[in-house]
Amino acid sequence: MTLHVDIPEETLASILAKALRNRSFLIGLAITALVAAVAILSYVWTPYDVTRLVISDKTQSPSLAHWFGTDHFGRDILSMIMVGARNSIAVALVAVGIGMGVGVPLGAFAAARGGLIDEVLMRMNDLVFAFPALLSAIMITAIFGPGAINAIIAIGIFNIPVFARVARAGALAIWPREFILAARAAGKGSTLITIEHILPNIATLLLVQGTIQFALGILAEAGLSYVGLGAQPPMPSWGRMLFDAQTRMVVAPWMAIFPGMAIVVTVLGLNLLGDGIADILDPKSRRQR
Amino acid sequence: MSLLEIENLSLAIGDTPILKGVELSVAPGEVMGLVGESGSGKSMTALTVMQLLPFAARATGRVTFDGIDILAASEDQMCALRGDDIGMVFQEPMTALNPVKTIGEQVAEGIRWHTRSSRAEAEDRARKMLDRVGLPAALFPLSRYPHELSGGQRQRVVIAIACALKPKLLIADEPTTALDVVLQAQILDLLRDLVAENRMGLLLISHDLAVVTEMADRITILRHGEVMEAGDTARTLSEQLHPYTRQLAQASMHVPARPKTHAAGSAKPLLQVEGVTRDYPGRRMSLFKRATPVRAVDDVSLSIAPGQSVALVGRSGCGKSTLARMILALDRSTSGTIRFRGETITGKSETELKPARRDMQVVFQDPYGSFDPRQKVEKLVAEPLHVLDKKPAPAERREMVAHALHEVGLGPRDMDKYPHEFSGGQRQRLSIARAIITRPKLVVADEPVSALDVSIRAQILDLFAELNQKLGIAYLFITHDLTVARAITDEVLVMHDGRIVERGMTSEVLDHPQSEAAKALVAAAPDLHRAIARRLQEQG
Numbered sequence: 001m002t003l004h005v006d007i008p009e010e011t012l013a014s015i016l017a018k019a020l021r022n023r024s025f026l027i028g029l030a031i032t033a034l035v036a037a038v039a040i041l042s043y044v045w046t047p048y049d050v051t052r053l054v055i056s057d058k059t060q061s062p063s064l065a066h067w068f069g070t071d072h073f074g075r076d077i078l079s080m081i082m083v084g085a086r087n088s089i090a091v092a093l094v095a096v097g098i099g100m101g102v103g104v105p106l107g108a109f110a111a112a113r114g115g116l117i118d119e120v121l122m123r124m125n126d127l128v129f130a131f132p133a134l135l136s137a138i139m140i141t142a143i144f145g146p147g148a149i150n151a152i153i154a155i156g157i158f159n160i161p162v163f164a165r166v167a168r169a170g171a172l173a174i175w176p177r178e179f180i181l182a183a184r185a186a187g188k189g190s191t192l193i194t195i196e197h198i199l200p201n202i203a204t205l206l207l208v209q210g211t212i213q214f215a216l217g218i219l220a221e222a223g224l225s226y227v228g229l230g231a232q233p234p235m236p237s238w239g240r241m242l243f244d245a246q247t248r249m250v251v252a253p254w255m256a257i258f259p260g261m262a263i264v265v266t267v268l269g270l271n272l273l274g275d276g277i278a279d280i281l282d283p284k285s286r287r288q289r
Numbered sequence: 290m291s292l293l294e295i296e297n298l299s300l301a302i303g304d305t306p307i308l309k310g311v312e313l314s315v316a317p318g319e320v321m322g323l324v325g326e327s328g329s330g331k332s333m334t335a336l337t338v339m340q341l342l343p344f345a346a347r348a349t350g351r352v353t354f355d356g357i358d359i360l361a362a363s364e365d366q367m368c369a370l371r372g373d374d375i376g377m378v379f380q381e382p383m384t385a386l387n388p389v390k391t392i393g394e395q396v397a398e399g400i401r402w403h404t405r406s407s408r409a410e411a412e413d414r415a416r417k418m419l420d421r422v423g424l425p426a427a428l429f430p431l432s433r434y435p436h437e438l439s440g441g442q443r444q445r446v447v448i449a450i451a452c453a454l455k456p457k458l459l460i461a462d463e464p465t466t467a468l469d470v471v472l473q474a475q476i477l478d479l480l481r482d483l484v485a486e487n488r489m490g491l492l493l494i495s496h497d498l499a500v501v502t503e504m505a506d507r508i509t510i511l512r513h514g515e516v517m518e519a520g521d522t523a524r525t526l527s528e529q530l531h532p533y534t535r536q537l538a539q540a541s542m543h544v545p546a547r548p549k550t551h552a553a554g555s556a557k558p559l560l561q562v563e564g565v566t567r568d569y570p571g572r573r574m575s576l577f578k579r580a581t582p583v584r585a586v587d588d589v590s591l592s593i594a595p596g597q598s599v600a601l602v603g604r605s606g607c608g609k610s611t612l613a614r615m616i617l618a619l620d621r622s623t624s625g626t627i628r629f630r631g632e633t634i635t636g637k638s639e640t641e642l643k644p645a646r647r648d649m650q651v652v653f654q655d656p657y658g659s660f661d662p663r664q665k666v667e668k669l670v671a672e673p674l675h676v677l678d679k680k681p682a683p684a685e686r687r688e689m690v691a692h693a694l695h696e697v698g699l700g701p702r703d704m705d706k707y708p709h710e711f712s713g714g715q716r717q718r719l720s721i722a723r724a725i726i727t728r729p730k731l732v733v734a735d736e737p738v739s740a741l742d743v744s745i746r747a748q749i750l751d752l753f754a755e756l757n758q759k760l761g762i763a764y765l766f767i768t769h770d771l772t773v774a775r776a777i778t779d780e781v782l783v784m785h786d787g788r789i790v791e792r793g794m795t796s797e798v799l800d801h802p803q804s805e806a807a808k809a810l811v812a813a814a815p816d817l818h819r820a821i822a823r824r825l826q827e828q829g
Contacts, residue, residue: 177658178653178654178655178658178659179658179659179660179661181619181651181653181659182651182653182659182660182672182720183661183672184619185617185619185646185649185650185651185673186646186650186672186673186676186723187639187642187643187646187647187673187675187676188672188675189639192675196661196664197661197664200661200663200664201661201662201663
């Protein structure tokens with residue numbers, strides 16, 4: 001007899017129960033939800049209008065009127081962070097979408113076909129992977145002009161090989177299983193098998209990778225707008241707020257601290273969320289927590 | 290005095306009771322057989338003796354080994370015992386060895402740790418031990434890695450590790466279940482010799498009554514964590530006083546009723562395999578030389594008549610499964626033709642194969658691995674309906690699935706469950722339901738019962754026999770287990786090293802084997818009748 005320590009089978013309820021006991025998942029989820037809520041709120045309400053410059057109020061330290069202070073044009077930092085969140089999330093989300101949308105089919109196709117096609121696709125992947133992502137994103141935006149759209153495309157392209165690799169590795173582990181053989185014996189082709197059997201079985205893997213890439217996307221967007229290649233003024237973005245704060249660090253440290261905190265907290269939240277999901281769905285970590 | 294004494298042992302993991310008042314003892318030089326079906330607590334008993342239980346487990350009762358109270362012993366004391374005075378052999382030789390260490394290191398490791406001897410001394414002893422278990426240093430130097438050895442050879446290494454320090458007690462947990470019958474016989478011989486040589490106690494855990502009967506002096510039968518019956522092997526099994534003992538013994542010898550048998554040649558053959566060969570690319574020895582291919586299947590021809598049940602028997606690695614995959618058009622043949630219902634299926638595209646696929650289905654060995662864990666039964670069983678020209682409407686499809694489930698003894702309510710909600714035997718029924726839903730003419734079954742407990746195995750064999758009678762399905766049974774072949778097939782093909790070396794009526798081949806390969810298989814196959822008779826004879 002094998003050592004059948006019965007791993008409790010997964011149901012939606014049991015996963016939920018485990019999620020509620022997982023600290024990093026809960027904290028991550030709370031932070032992510034907060035950031036998302038703030039971004040949505042910014043569409044209907046912000047404390048101040050971020051496009052109105054009030055020079056008389058410039059570089060005020062945090063107060064009751066301006067919780068996070070004001071910048072060198074007298075704009076309210078809290079309002080800018082709220083609007084900036086929406087920009088960060090949009091860029092990262094669409095970039096992850098591009099990465100998944102192209103990368104996953106590519107990886108799954110490579111795994112299904114194998115042989116030369118697999119080899120060629122994955123080597124092309126390696127080629128894209130070999131470029132430092134941010135540097136190449138700068139190159140792309142430099143050629144096609146700065147702006148949120150180009151930033152999205154640039155970050156998205158570099159998400160493709162990541163998802164392609166994860167999808168291929170996951171799919172390769174599923175392909176030799178007997179239920180795939182059974183599906184083939186039932187006359188199903190590789191496309192249908194991929195859709196029906198492979199993708200549902202690697203979905204959790206992709207979900208975890210998705211949250212990690214989402215966090216990296218936010219960092220990348222901040223990096224691009226820091227060098228002036230992201231969203232253009234007057235649209236506020238966290239990266240550019242940091243850039244503006246750089247020369248005024250000594251006079252108005254809050255101009256750097258709060259956008260910086262926004263980036264750190266968001267990325268931390270997403271990483272915790274990803275960790276948490278991975279823990280919850282990983283059968284091996286099930287007994288420890 | 291007994292070497293190992295287990296008294297009133299109860300064990301619970303969390304709130305689930307695993308063992309209830311187990312009594313068991315092993316004397317020096319004695320073989321104690323522990324028999325039971327999966328989930329009966331056999332392995333947990335062994336792990337309790339080794340104190341290798343999962344954290345949440347609580348054991349009560351008394352376990353004494355050589356005067357030491359095991360349940361009260363500290364981890365340090367247990368570390369000194371494990372591998373020195375108590376050795377353990379696990380079921381799966383593929384995973385019981387560390388793949389990145391040489392076999393020499395792995396055998397020497399325990400010796401060095403327990404005896405504090407130098408590396409050279411330890412390696413010397415390791416060499417002697419490996420030689421003893423049949424791996425002479427000339428052919429199997431200490432520097433070999435596990436992946437360079439076959440399953441049977443790996444199990445010898447595991448035994449060498451367990452016996453290197455001449456333990457007083459050896460616990461063997463299903464040591465031969467993962468091996469074919471010929472290897473099984475060799476490993477059992479080895480264990481028997483080691484017991485005799487060192488006056489070692491052996492606790493042999495197995496689900497196979499025949500194996501235990503051949504080996505054990507005394508036997509303990511376990512069910513749901515409770516001892517059903519215990520005593521002298523021959524007497525216990527010949528008298529069969531306890532109903533569960535009788536049930537187990539009958540299940541192991543079960544032969545399904547098959548009033549109609551089919552002889553070949555009467556009708557036009559359903560399947561014809563002619564001169565089929567399959568080469569796999571071999572390992573390249575040099576950059577400039579072409580690799581010599583490995584021939585997995587070598588010029589095989591066979592034919593199956595409609596409704597006929599044919600067994601393909603052979604040792605592991607003889608090419609049985611490769612042949613099966615080629616018949617199912619899941620693998621390409623290097624040369625030769627396969628005709629199904631008169632049409633050639635070799636070299637056809639997937640679309641052209643559709644009509645053939647409808648009449649040809651498959652049942653796999655592992656009832657756990659052959660279902661997508663994320664789909665419900667309805668979808669899984671309906672999968673082969675994909676090959677029909679006219680896809681049934683959802684309501685009609687549900688009806689067909691319900692009908693197929695009914696035929697294998699499951700209910701329509703099972704349709705909305707996930708595979709993990711079923712036991713191993715039920716899953717094998719699902720597997721059969723999936724295979725018969727398109728009303729195929731041929732079902733290829735690759736070791737369909739070898740992963741199942743004896744009583745479940747008997748039920749599944751009955752089901753196969755019943756479907757053969759009722760629906761006239763022809764079977765190709767791939768197995769290394771001759772009792773299965775004997776139970777439900779008309780004809781037997783014996784395969785060895787990619788070739789078919791013998792063929793004929795099942796009873797004829799199994800009773801009077803002609804070829805070496807068939808003789809070896811027959812001689813090695815454990816048989817409960819024979820084993821009991823021999824035991825009784827020995828005792829006079």
